[in-house]
Amino acid sequence: MFCNQCEQTAKGVGCTVVGVCGKKPEVSNLQDLLLHTVKGLSLYAAEGRKVGVVDAAVNHFTVEAIFSTLTNVNFDAARFQKLINQGMELTEGMKEKVAAAGGNTTFADPSANLKIAQDLEGLIKQAEELGHVVSKDADTDIQSLQQTLVYGLKGISAYADHAKILGQEADKVYAYIHEAMAALANKELGLNDWVGLVLKCGEANLWAMELLDAANTGKFGHPVPTEVPLGHKKGKCILVSGHDLLDLANLLEQTVGKGIYVYTHGEMLPTHGYPELKKYKHFYGHFGTAWNNQRKEFPTFPGAILMTTNCIQDPQAYMEGIFTTGLVGWPGVTHVKNGDFSAVIERALAMPGFEEDEDKGSVLVGFARNTVMSVADKVIAGVKEGAIKHFFLVGGCDGAKAGRSYYTEFVEKAPQDTIILTLACGKFRFFDKKLGDIGGIPRLLDVGQCNDAYSAIQIAVALANAFECGVNDLPLSLVLSWYEQKAVAILLTLLHLGIKDIRLGPSLPAFISPNVLDVLVKNFNIKPITTAEADLAAILG
Numbered sequence: 001m002f003c004n005q006c007e008q009t010a011k012g013v014g015c016t017v018v019g020v021c022g023k024k025p026e027v028s029n030l031q032d033l034l035l036h037t038v039k040g041l042s043l044y045a046a047e048g049r050k051v052g053v054v055d056a057a058v059n060h061f062t063v064e065a066i067f068s069t070l071t072n073v074n075f076d077a078a079r080f081q082k083l084i085n086q087g088m089e090l091t092e093g094m095k096e097k098v099a100a101a102g103g104n105t106t107f108a109d110p111s112a113n114l115k116i117a118q119d120l121e122g123l124i125k126q127a128e129e130l131g132h133v134v135s136k137d138a139d140t141d142i143q144s145l146q147q148t149l150v151y152g153l154k155g156i157s158a159y160a161d162h163a164k165i166l167g168q169e170a171d172k173v174y175a176y177i178h179e180a181m182a183a184l185a186n187k188e189l190g191l192n193d194w195v196g197l198v199l200k201c202g203e204a205n206l207w208a209m210e211l212l213d214a215a216n217t218g219k220f221g222h223p224v225p226t227e228v229p230l231g232h233k234k235g236k237c238i239l240v241s242g243h244d245l246l247d248l249a250n251l252l253e254q255t256v257g258k259g260i261y262v263y264t265h266g267e268m269l270p271t272h273g274y275p276e277l278k279k280y281k282h283f284y285g286h287f288g289t290a291w292n293n294q295r296k297e298f299p300t301f302p303g304a305i306l307m308t309t310n311c312i313q314d315p316q317a318y319m320e321g322i323f324t325t326g327l328v329g330w331p332g333v334t335h336v337k338n339g340d341f342s343a344v345i346e347r348a349l350a351m352p353g354f355e356e357d358e359d360k361g362s363v364l365v366g367f368a369r370n371t372v373m374s375v376a377d378k379v380i381a382g383v384k385e386g387a388i389k390h391f392f393l394v395g396g397c398d399g400a401k402a403g404r405s406y407y408t409e410f411v412e413k414a415p416q417d418t419i420i421l422t423l424a425c426g427k428f429r430f431f432d433k434k435l436g437d438i439g440g441i442p443r444l445l446d447v448g449q450c451n452d453a454y455s456a457i458q459i460a461v462a463l464a465n466a467f468e469c470g471v472n473d474l475p476l477s478l479v480l481s482w483y484e485q486k487a488v489a490i491l492l493t494l495l496h497l498g499i500k501d502i503r504l505g506p507s508l509p510a511f512i513s514p515n516v517l518d519v520l521v522k523n524f525n526i527k528p529i530t531t532a533e534a535d536l537a538a539i540l541g
Helices: 026-051 057-066 077-100 119-132 139-166 171-183 192-218 245-254 266-273 292-298 340-348 369-374 378-386 402-413 425-429 450-466 485-496 515-525 532-540
Strands: 226-229 235-241 259-265 283-286 303-309 322-324 360-366 388-396 418-423 445-448 474-483 502-503
Touching: 026 057, 026 077, 026 119, 026 171, 057 077, 057 139, 077 119, 139 171, 139 485, 171 192, 171 425, 192 245, 192 485, 226 266, 226 283, 226 303, 235 245, 235 266, 235 340, 245 259, 245 340, 259 266, 259 340, 259 369, 266 418, 266 425, 266 445, 266 502, 266 532, 303 340, 303 515, 322 340, 340 485, 360 445, 360 502, 369 378, 369 445, 369 450, 378 450, 388 425, 388 502, 388 532, 402 425, 402 474, 402 532, 418 425, 418 450, 445 450, 450 485, 474 485
Parallel strands: 235 259, 235 303, 259 283, 303 322, 388 418, 388 474, 418 445, 474 502
Antiparallel strands: 226 360
């Protein structure tokens, strides 16, 4: 195996024996084989669009398959075998349709002509021989850009899949993914071509986040400021982790009148601000912080646990009674199908629950773009009057490395005349800090989940328009943390929009070559974090 897609990859180079995340070599290799399968399918799908052949099943499979290779989503080898077989069936079908429409079906790349083994052991061996989906014979910089592209596509696929589940799709997203995956077979592309594809990946991710934003707000309403308890109520309980709002909504509806309190974990915290979710009286509060602390958090939760997307490393190491949905899977863990949460409810009722109430304070959520822009006049007045000197967007992924304490220190040491916007699970380094307010506006504003970077972008654009300047001219600085591939996609979106001076940490991606990093520095002035004190001093002058 070789996997370097996350920030915590072994020795900052790549995992070759077993994943730091707990992923076994056979699963890593099967993920590579699945991507080869999608690459071959994409060659026919991209050609199909040229002759008017577009297949919804192919589109849906593409994002589901790529999403399933995201960090900590699916560690079940048997499920990858099913996905690979499904991909091969769709490839054959697409090949026939394209040929019938007069399109080209002759491709030299091995991915277009795969003959897969019929048993799991044979697939694993075949996967190991094929290796990573990027070009082995390309130079280092092109391989670096290809890896960046593939990891960005994983982030796009996650958001596109979530949006699709809620009925929001756009063929231009699928078309770009097929175009980009097919490009991996093109040995004629030069460095500038790959730079262009990578930046276009950022644009496509913006489309996907916009779709997901429309899906979430269209079904559940626009988030509103909401106080979320961090303690718990006496009684039976279910903990929901991940990102999927529809799973949470279905669970809340099915637990009405059952005497069960539903709590959020990790990136589900912002869901408390959605009107159509917060209306449930038994939707009570938030338990725990982010995935890297689950070793100590999950064993202390006395109820059932529902995982809706990538959120935990090997749940079998923690406790029984964990359930998964959608593309999430681990061997031996119960998978909920068709939105029927009866098994989760039964488990919660059989477990002890909390024995007494506990008050551990609360946090505020619900500061997405509609809320922030509703007080835009106060924000603008605060800046013009000098009460607000600077805005920081401090957000991104969380992880286990000690260097992530930087983000806590940065927020704590930010001057009192600054406002901090935050999103994604990186906020759990400081989400419960009491930072006060400026003229009634909280200094710490929770914009939402990682995909709510779309909201943060809209806020920045609206402020730039109000001040009649560009986003880069605003008193706004981005200080980001990354761990997995959705963060890669969001970073590419920011670069596509031309946003400069981004600080990134806790370490730079292992898949970025020195020359590619030099391009990012020269064109976007992207830079690694140093210390909170030094970076604050540099930003504020």
